[in-house]
Amino acid sequence: MAKGGGGMSLTLAFLGDFGEAVEFIFKERESVSGGVQIGGLAEIGEFTITHLQVSVVAMAFACAVSIPIGLYLGHFGKGEFFAITVSNVGRAVPSVVLLVFFLAYLGIGFTNVAAVLFLLAVPPILTNTYVGTRQIDPEVVDAARGVGMSDLQVVRRVRLPLAMPTIFAGIRFSAVSVVATATIAPLANVQTLGEPLVTPSVYGFEGQLGAAIVVTILTLLIDAGLGGIQRAATPRGIKLAGETPARRRWLTLPTRRREAAT
């Protein structure tokens, strides 16, 4: 992409602010306030690694907690109220508000940011696991019991595979919002890709715009990657049936309406 420094600036010059922002991503320069070198692939790379680290830790814990609970509640048909409440409360509390509450009361740092992202990631995964488990045709479950499966076997070999596309849609949705929210982690002194965004006195507008471009690309890549895995995780039978409930299921809330309507 970047051949010669001069040629690149010339090509990018007519793109205006965006050209300068792209140059910021690829080439190191002196900071606005002077003294330190900023920008360039090395620094952007460091920010990206921290960004991914904090996001992956949060997602790993969120999956480990939400999927078993969602499967349990969905299998035994309990806790619909719990699942709905978690997802409603989760939506009503803005991510910044959650983050500053943690900052003000528990302090700054990697662990607290990861905890905030964890709390943001739980509701979509939990709700989707619950809905995915619950919406399976009861006759299929009856048949599984009929051939002598235990509760654990029904969950592991029938409910989990059939709910997989919906669960994965939840994971994908959570991952996108976690990566997006990790952008404001510098408010808690964790230097993710949001660092240039919150310190314009050092990075200037090119830096802010450059970081915004990288965050956007990163999020779109993660979304596309997880979308690919989601399709791969869909059991062949469901794909053949054509209807992929996951497509439109990823944010719907479990409501009592449908039962009432039929």
Add this chain to the structure above:
Amino acid sequence: MSLDLIAQLQTRERSGTGCVAENGFCPGWIADNWDRYVDPFWQHVFLTLTSMAIGFAIAFSLAVIAHRRRWLVAPVAAFTGALYTIPSVAFFFLLQPLTGRGNTTALIALVCYTLLIIFRNVITGLASVPAETKDAAVGMGLTERQVLWRVEMPLALPEILAGLRIATTTTVGLAALAFFAGAGGLGAVLEEQPLFRSNVVVAGGLSILLAAALDLIILTVQRAMTPWRRAAAA
């Protein structure tokens, strides 16, 4: 320059009492400084309601058009879905070279985030109307337009308003980041003193209350507009 002065004054004022100096939760300070939250709160309300109104107008029209031309559903959903995936903080910056800092930038981004949710819920709502109901309406001599507005739309209303509720609470949350676009709101106050507990509780609490209040209002409207569902439940 004058900002620096104000900042100095604030520091001096804040270091006065023990609670405030320790960044604590101080009811006395909150009572004295209540006015500084009024303008950001109304700015937050303005951002939320304006973007919801514009977003609803766009998404609802798109859904009505796509309802009769099903091939439009997939591309519109894909496009609004892609917009929805762009991280909000980044979006607030990406628009700035084109629209500058301020309300315009914030509103464009916020509108973009409402589209997917509203479009999808209107489409699923309209699609979930039973075919027999529509057949009956056609059999009674209703035109296609009448079927849409008198039969399908009322029956889709719960789903549409459910989408509106999700979009509203989401928008309140995203508007808390609109300070990145230079549009103020409660997020701007939060970001000024993120470690001061009194500030965090008031500004954060107000944004949560706003989300809850708007949610409750739409829920009440939904109840009032769909009396037949209460009758069915009783």
